[in-house]
Amino acid sequence: MHGHGPHHGEEDPLRGRNGSGTIFFSWCNLRCVYCQNWDISQKGLGHEVEPEELADMMLGLQAQGCHNVNFVSPSHVVAQIIAAVEIAASKGFGLPLVYNTGGYDSLEALQLLDGIVDIYMPDMKYGNSRKAHQLSHVRNYVEVNRAAVKEMHRQVGDLTTDENGIALHGLLVRHLVLPENMSGTDSVLAFLAKEISSDTYVNLMDQYRPCYRADKNPPLNRPIMGREFSRAVAWAENLGLYRLDNRKAALRNR
Secondary structure (H helix, E strand, O other): OOEEEEEOOOOHHHHOOOOEEEEEOOOOOOOOOOOOOHHHHOOOOOOOOOHHHHHHHHHHHHHOOOOOEEEEOOHHHHHHHHHHHHHHHHOOOOOOEEEEEOOOOOHHHHHHOOOOOOEEEEEOOOOOHHHHHHHHOOOOHHHHHHHHHHHHHHHHOEOEEOOOOOEEEEEEEEEEOOHHHOOOHHHHHHHHHHHHOOOOEEEEEOOOOOOOOHHHOOOOOOOOOHHHHHHHHHHHHHOOOOOEOHHHHHHHOO
């Protein structure tokens, strides 16, 4: 794993006042050419820990007042997470668990997590598997991703929050808008609206900046433009997706 601690940059329902208790795992099952954390995801920067150590981290984040424990890039360490949760629960751990994933998850792994994970937060990176293969070097991303999101929603339903707006349970989807709609935003949003739920909480992310090998893959060699993000928001709204992360108004109006 790479590191852990309270994170105040996550979505509002996760970070609240005291932060989301993130645990960042080294490595990733995607190989995105534009990854902003490529040294962690593709070089494996970090160190090995045992389930007992992972459980202690979870308990420490709870003691610091975090609203949840947020496993980042967990797809390849599901067995270790399950072992750590059992240990932590025996010692008084009781926070919601967030499964924060690139969305390329097997149904077998997700079914093991049924009843353990409270909040699923997958990326839906692409609406086209050919683009996914080109940019993230995985096959059948769309088919795998959509099956995974359907299973996640089956397990936890739409996102629910407490009286302070803090997430308790449910699905929260992230989608990074790429230049010239290389991510297939319209297709992703149509799937969510028509096959998951119009009540899905969606974070349309505007922060794309060229990183890693993006300069060799135009038009990824430039940031997105305000009008590209505005178009993505309009697509969501026209499809009836109304639970959009509300921190994006500034770029929308640029």
